[in-house]
Amino acid sequence: MPFMKGPAPIRRTIKYLEGARLALKDQIKIMTINYHVTAPHHQGTKDFVFWYLPQIQYRNPNVQIATLKNLTPSPFVRCFYDTGHEMLIDTFGRTKEEIHEHLINVIGKQKDVLEAETIAREKKDNPANFGTLCERHCICEIPGQVPCPGTCPLPKHWRGKYKYNKVQE
Structure with a gap:
């Protein structure tokens, strides 16, 4: 080196x-x-x-x-x-x-x-922070964000496997 x-x-x-x-x-x-x-x-x-x-x-x-x-x-x-x-x-x-x-x-x-x-510097009350030690666990809890796919399924045209691979149901 x-x-x-x-x-x-x-x-x-x-x-x-x-x-x-x-x-x-x-x-x-x-x-x-x-x-x-x-x-x-x-x-x-x-x-x-x-x-x-x-x-x-x-x-x-x-x-x-x-x-x-x-x-x-x-x-x-x-x-x-x-x-x-x-x-x-x-x-x-x-x-x-x-x-x-x-x-x-x-x-x-x-x-x-x-x-x-x-x-x-280590202050955690910034509303932009999210995660385990912060006020919000996930970004989906912020108004205007896309909900978590685990709780609410996304529309098919928003998902890449349907959009790019043209999978039809």
């Missing part, structure tokens, strides 16, 4: 990408990560970009994320809000886990907000 080639191919699996813990706040529109490739005190930021950035991009598709390499002497993360404000987060000398935890606390959504969003 070609997607399993390269350094750490686990980063390209759906299970890994869905395991992201950082869901950025809705106000954040752009996030930039600045670091230097060869400096030793930038290693944590470099590892953070390698391991956590694909997860963050997968979890936050509406946020533009850019990495700027070899431009600054010290590593940092800059977040731009939709109000025009920006936030600088220093990552000098931190490990990838410390950076990740700090970003979750500072620019991540709160746990109660995430729980409310998951409940709203």
